[in-house]
Amino acid sequence: xxxxxxxxxxxxxxxxxxxxxxxxxxxxxxxxxxxxxxxxxxxxxxxxxxxxxxxxxxxxxxxxxxxxxxxxxxxxxxxxxxxxxxxxxxxxxxxxxxxxxxxxxxxxxxxxxxxxxxxxxxxxxxxxxxxxxxxxxxxxxxxxxxxxxxxxxxxxxxxxxxxxxxxxxxxxxxxxxxxxxxxxxxxxxxxxxxxxxxxxxxxxxxxxxxxxxxxxxxxxxxxxxxxxxxxxxxxxxxxxxxxxxxxxxxxxxxxxxxxxxxxxxxxxxxxxxxxxxxxxxxxxxxxxxxxxxxxxxxxxxxxxxxxxxxxxxxxxxxxxxxxxxxxxxxxxxxxxxxxxxxxxxxxxxxxxxxxxxxxxxxxxxxxxxxxxxxxxxxxxxxxxxxxxx
Numbered sequence: 001x002x003x004x005x006x007x008x009x010x011x012x013x014x015x016x017x018x019x020x021x022x023x024x025x026x027x028x029x030x031x032x033x034x035x036x037x038x039x040x041x042x043x044x045x046x047x048x049x050x051x052x053x054x055x056x057x058x059x060x061x062x063x064x065x066x067x068x069x070x071x072x073x074x075x076x077x078x079x080x081x082x083x084x085x086x087x088x089x090x091x092x093x094x095x096x097x098x099x100x101x102x103x104x105x106x107x108x109x110x111x112x113x114x115x116x117x118x119x120x121x122x123x124x125x126x127x128x129x130x131x132x133x134x135x136x137x138x139x140x141x142x143x144x145x146x147x148x149x150x151x152x153x154x155x156x157x158x159x160x161x162x163x164x165x166x167x168x169x170x171x172x173x174x175x176x177x178x179x180x181x182x183x184x185x186x187x188x189x190x191x192x193x194x195x196x197x198x199x200x201x202x203x204x205x206x207x208x209x210x211x212x213x214x215x216x217x218x219x220x221x222x223x224x225x226x227x228x229x230x231x232x233x234x235x236x237x238x239x240x241x242x243x244x245x246x247x248x249x250x251x252x253x254x255x256x257x258x259x260x261x262x263x264x265x266x267x268x269x270x271x272x273x274x275x276x277x278x279x280x281x282x283x284x285x286x287x288x289x290x291x292x293x294x295x296x297x298x299x300x301x302x303x304x305x306x307x308x309x310x311x312x313x314x315x316x317x318x319x320x321x322x323x324x325x326x327x328x329x330x331x332x333x334x335x336x337x338x339x340x341x342x343x344x345x346x347x348x349x350x351x352x353x354x355x356x357x358x359x360x361x362x363x364x365x366x367x368x369x370x371x372x373x374x375x376x377x378x379x380x381x382x383x384x385x386x387x388x389x
Contacts, residue, residue: 005067007104009112012062012074021062024071025098034147034154036284039295039302046131047076047096053246054131057082059120062096063112065105073099073106077113078131079120083241091380092122095130095137099162106162118383126171126380128155133239134247138174138376139163146374149313149349150258150283152176153376160377168379172238176351176374177364179341195368199334202327209274209328211335214264222264223252226276226316233318238354239378258283263312265335267319267328275319277332279340279348282311310346317350329360333368352376 012021022043029035047062049055058080065073078093094113099106114125129137136153141160148154203209214222227248234240243251258280267275286305290298314336319328341348350370353361364370 007065007067007072007108009063009065009108012064017064018062020071021064021074021096024064024074028098028100032154032156034145036148036154036287038287039298041295046135052131053244053250054080054134056246057244058131060131061113061116063109063116065099065109067105072102073109075099075109075113076131077116078127078129079117079122080132080241082244083132086241090121090123091126092117092120092124092383093129093132094125094127095132097128097159099159101156101158101162103162103165107166110163110166110168114383122383124380124382126378129378132241134241134243138378141375141377143176143374147288148284149176149311149351150280151315152284152313152349152351163379166381168381170377171380172378173355174352174376174378175355175361175372176349176376177353177361177370178347178349178373179368179370195330195334198327199331202331206323206326206328208269209267209323209326209331210269211265211267211331213339214259214261214266216261219256219259219261219264220252222261222266223255223259224248225273226264226266226278226318227251229273229276229320230316230318232320238356255280258306262339265332265339267323267332273320274323275328275332276316277314277336278316279312279314279336281306281309282313283309285309285311312340312345312348314348314350329363333364337368 012018026037045052047060049060058078060076060078062076063074064071074096075094075098076096078095080093084090094110097109099109110125117125127137128139129135130153136151138153138155139157139159140153140155141157144154144157227243231242259278260281263279263281265277266273283302283306286302286309287298289305290301292298292301317329317332319326319332350364351374353372355375361372
C-alpha cells in the first residue's frame with residue numbers, strides 16, 4: 001500500500017517560487033482550448049507590488065500548495081485599504097486562485113489566505129479578484145466553453161463546488177452579454193426597424209445631444225473625461241472603488257495601446273459629456289493565435305492578429321443621471337452597432353453586467369439580439385473570531 005500524500009502550503013518568497021506560481025496556471029489549463037495565455041509582462045504586472053499603482057493602497061501575499069513537492073494550487077491574499085475606507089468595512093480578498101480539482105487543496109489554500117487576512121484585522125474574505133474588481137474577477141460558472149474576451153476571466157466551473165465546500169457563499173453574480181452579428185439579427189428585423197424609429201424620436205426630442213467618436217489627436221483627454229463621468233455613474237454600483245490618480249495614469253497608458261479613437265463614443269451637450277460607450281478590439285482573440293514562450297516572439301504575431309480580430313468588447317457604458325431616462329443608452333448602443341458591429345466585426349460582448357440589474361438587461365434585449373451567455377460568481381465567508389487573535 002502506498003503512503004498518503006503530503007500537502008503543504010507555503011508563502012511565495014523567492015524568484016523561483018514566483019516562476020512556479022505563474023507556471024502552474026499554464027500547466028493547469030494546458031488542455032483547455034479556451035485558455036488564453038497572457039504575455040509574460042501582463043501577468044507579472046498584476047502582482048508587481050513595486051510598479052503596479054494598485055499596491056500603493058493595497059498589500060498582498062501569495063501562497064503555493066505542494067503535494068510531495070509538486071505544485072498543485074496557488075492563491076494570493078489581498079488587503080485593499082482604499083476599498084475598506086470606501087465601504088467602511090474590514091473585508092479582505094483572495095485572488096489568483098488556481099487549484100486542481102481536490103477539496104483538500106482548496107481548503108488549505110483558502111485557510112492560508114484567511115489567516116494572513118485575519119492577522120491584518122479583516123473580518124471577511126471575498127473573491128476571487130485579480131487583484132481587484134478593476135481587473136478580471138469571479139469564477140466562471142456558465143459559458144466555460146467560450147474563450148474569454150479582453151480583460152475577462154476564465155476558470156474551470158468546478159471552482160464553484162470547491163468554494164462552496166470550503167464554507168463560502170455566493171455574494172454577487174455578474175453576466176456577460178453576447179451578440180453574434182451574422183444572421184442572428186435577421187430574426188430581430190422588426191425589432192431593429194422599431195429601434196431605428198425609436199432612436200430617431202429620441203434624436204428629435206433631444207437635438208442638443210451630439211454623439212462623436214474619440215479625438216484622434218487627444219484620445220487621452222477623452223479617456224480621462226469618460227473615467228470622470230464613469231466615477232459618477234458607477235458610484236452606486238456594487239463593489240465600486242474609484243481609480244486613484246496613479247491608477248488612472250496607468251490605465252490610460254494601457255488603453256491607448258489598444259483603444260482606437262473610432263471605438264470610443266462620447267455623447268455631449270454643448271461640449272459637456274453626458275454619456276459614453278467604450279469598446280476594445282478583442283486582444284485575447286489575437287493572443288490565442290500568437291505562439292512562443294517569450295514576449296518578443298509573440299508581440300509581432302500579436303500585432304498582426306490584432307488588426308484582424310473579428311470580436312470586440314464593450315467595456316464601459318454610462319449615462320449621466322439626468323439623461324438616464326432619455327434613451328441615450330439606446331442611441332449609444334445603436335451607434336456602436338452601426339459603426340462597428342455591422343461593418344468590422346462578427347461578434348461582440350457587453351460586460352460586466354450586475355445580474356441584479358434586470359431592468360437594464362431587459363431594456364437592451366428589447367431591441368438588440370443580445371443574450372447572457374456567461375455568468376461569474378463572487379464568493380464570501382466570515383473570518384471566525386478565533387482567526388483574529
